[in-house]
Amino acid sequence: MHCKKCGEKLALRFCENEGLVPYCNKCEAFEFPQFAVAVSMVVTNRAQDKILLAKHVGDDDFILPAGYIKKGENVEKTIPRELKEELGLELVKSKYMASRYHSERDVLMINFIVIVEDKPLKLKTDEIAEAKWCSIEEAAETVKKDTIAEIFLFNALKEIKKKI
Ligand SMILES: [Zn+2]
Structure with a gap:
């Protein structure tokens, strides 16, 4: 999975109350799954x-x-x-x-x-x-x-x- 804004490969990062969520290190932002x-x-x-x-x-x-x-x-x-x-x-x-x-x-x-x-x-x-x-x-x-x-x-x- 890549960041929708900058294309950087997403990492997984712990988010309180959510568990592991895809995260862009470059934008410093979580990218929550969409549906x-x-x-x-x-x-x-x-x-x-x-x-x-x-x-x-x-x-x-x-x-x-x-x-x-x-x-x-x-x-x-x-x-x-x-x-x-x-x-x-x-x-x-x-x-x-x-x-x-x-x-x-x-x-x-x-x-x-x-x-x-x-x-x-x-x-x-x-x-x-x-x-x-x-x-x-x-x-x-x-x-x-x-x-x-x-x-x-x-x-x-x-x-x-x-x-x-
Ligand atoms: Zn990004």
């Missing part, structure tokens, strides 16, 4: 009796719609932007549920229950191959097993049954 942040959405209708699952281009399985938070953007903006861009949907209301770090992709996933207006889907076809509204039971059966999406969905379903 991406994304929203994951349990999309439901106003009646909260249906869940939208999506299949990404190149994938075989249905998961929850998700999207990266752009640099400088706040999460409140990411949700309506992703809904509109990828699915052609409009946000009514959202509720924060849980977050998990996805180590394979080096991304912190932040999960929300998202209520949308009932209107036809308009998919961004270069990203979303297929999306479908499922009953609660069907969504639980269809979502890809052993994924963060599955954990988020089951967690959110308990809340949706009570209505958010």
